[in-house]
Amino acid sequence: MQLSKVDRDQIRETINAYVASRKTVEDYAKEWKPRQPDQWALKAPPVIDQATLEEAQTGRQLSPEQFEKACKDRRTLALQSEGIAARLKRAGVNVYQDSVAVLGLFSENFEEKTQYKNTNFIPEVQARNTHDMLKSVQYWLDVTDNQKTRMWVFSAGWVPLYEYREAHQKLTRWISKFSKHDLLKATQIEFVYYSIEGTIKKEAGQTYVNLHAHVLLKADRYLGKENWNILVENVRARAPKGYLHDSPIKKAAEVVKYCFKPGEFNLLNDDQLAFFYTATKGLRFYTPLGSLRDFRAQLKESKYKLKHIETDSGPQWRLIKSRERGRLEDIEEDKKDDDIGGSKGSMPNVICGITAPAPTFTEVYEPSLIIRNFDGNIDGLLSLNPWIEQRMTAIKKTVSRQQERLARFEEMKARARMQARFPSIRDTTTITVPETLFDEADEWQPPPDLAPEAGCAGWA
Numbered sequence: 001m002q003l004s005k006v007d008r009d010q011i012r013e014t015i016n017a018y019v020a021s022r023k024t025v026e027d028y029a030k031e032w033k034p035r036q037p038d039q040w041a042l043k044a045p046p047v048i049d050q051a052t053l054e055e056a057q058t059g060r061q062l063s064p065e066q067f068e069k070a071c072k073d074r075r076t077l078a079l080q081s082e083g084i085a086a087r088l089k090r091a092g093v094n095v096y097q098d099s100v101a102v103l104g105l106f107s108e109n110f111e112e113k114t115q116y117k118n119t120n121f122i123p124e125v126q127a128r129n130t131h132d133m134l135k136s137v138q139y140w141l142d143v144t145d146n147q148k149t150r151m152w153v154f155s156a157g158w159v160p161l162y163e164y165r166e167a168h169q170k171l172t173r174w175i176s177k178f179s180k181h182d183l184l185k186a187t188q189i190e191f192v193y194y195s196i197e198g199t200i201k202k203e204a205g206q207t208y209v210n211l212h213a214h215v216l217l218k219a220d221r222y223l224g225k226e227n228w229n230i231l232v233e234n235v236r237a238r239a240p241k242g243y244l245h246d247s248p249i250k251k252a253a254e255v256v257k258y259c260f261k262p263g264e265f266n267l268l269n270d271d272q273l274a275f276f277y278t279a280t281k282g283l284r285f286y287t288p289l290g291s292l293r294d295f296r297a298q299l300k301e302s303k304y305k306l307k308h309i310e311t312d313s314g315p316q317w318r319l320i321k322s323r324e325r326g327r328l329e330d331i332e333e334d335k336k337d338d339d340i341g342g343s344k345g346s347m348p349n350v351i352c353g354i355t356a357p358a359p360t361f362t363e364v365y366e367p368s369l370i371i372r373n374f375d376g377n378i379d380g381l382l383s384l385n386p387w388i389e390q391r392m393t394a395i396k397k398t399v400s401r402q403q404e405r406l407a408r409f410e411e412m413k414a415r416a417r418m419q420a421r422f423p424s425i426r427d428t429t430t431i432t433v434p435e436t437l438f439d440e441a442d443e444w445q446p447p448p449d450l451a452p453e454a455g456c457a458g459w460a
Helices: 005-021 025-031 050-057 064-090 123-142 161-178 182-186 224-238 262-267 270-280 290-302 328-339 378-384 386-421 435-443
Strands: 096-104 110-116 149-160 189-203 206-219 245-247 286-288 304-311 314-321 350-354 368-372
Touching: 050 304, 050 314, 064 110, 064 123, 064 262, 064 270, 123 189, 123 286, 123 290, 123 304, 149 161, 161 189, 161 206, 161 270, 182 189, 182 224, 189 262, 189 290, 206 290, 286 290, 290 304, 378 386
Parallel strands: none
Antiparallel strands: 096 110, 096 368, 149 206, 149 245, 189 206, 189 286, 304 314, 350 368
16 A cells, blocks of 8 residues: 555654654763762762862871882882883783873972883783772772671682683683572672682693682671581582682782782793783683672762772771873874874873872872873973972972871870870879888888987887
């Protein structure tokens, strides 16, 4: 049947009206609001802003011993990272990126820092990646009953280097699948997080990797020691290689580990190192599950970051709004300008951002500028950016206030310790005199020139 023009026009109008009435993706995006911290499944810490964080942390100090250890650790990571990156480059794999300068806004010191691609083969990158996950896992442990937390270790055994990728994928698939197993559901056990670790050895001319996984879990149902041991044996029977190690856990560092130890790469030649790098590309080594995955998703959705800050009453967890990053279009435009020899990408003294306060150059916590293409001329940078000098002046005042406050706080603590050791007579309701004091009093005699005359009352 052929429709008339009037019918066709009516149908078209109906369709257009229906399409116009539907919400577009942009409409939904405008209406969408992320859940606030008080609506999250996992209890969230208090929220502070960037200004409060900077005011609270700037001016705090490490002890000389702590600062020396931090510097030594940073130097070690930098040397290891440079050595591994150079070896990979010799084998045809380039993990270098453009360097940036870090300028302390209090100390006015600066240093060039080499940037690398996001690969866990480079210790500096691995340290940065584990630091973020370490905070999330430690916060989860802090707000969870430690009687309910355990760590299980599963192993795929010693895997030949050239079979590592397949073995890694097989182990991670098994963990993800087993986390939903009926046995765990019946006993109310939740897998919360797992990390993959590998140690390297050479044997009979062959290279092997000991592939194993550390799994953090939460047991919501009390089983008792006997039933728990039965459960462990049942899980062990289903585990790869029949291996399962069960232990308590208190600190996140026990389960959030470096996936590879940099020193063990010395067992590989450059070609093997390059192969291993390629084999691990795209693999996941730190994987949150369950409630921890939901919590991290809520952090990302609401654009918050976890911060563990020092306060007068001790370390405290806080949420802080993430800093806005540059738009992807701007980054791509920079690359395009570089490719065609434009001036934008090669422009000197481009300020990329400001770090949170940290003891980077001295024992004092200070914010630092991240600068691309820095020419080393601080005076020239300040003349082009007057706001930096204003910020530096404000930070120096903040450091002075913070140090005065900390000095008063230390003085109050010292006074409190002294009063605890030697309480005032007004604070003492009962005085007990040691018996030994009476013994010594009986034996005491006055000096000869002060002795009373004979026959005086009270003296024999």
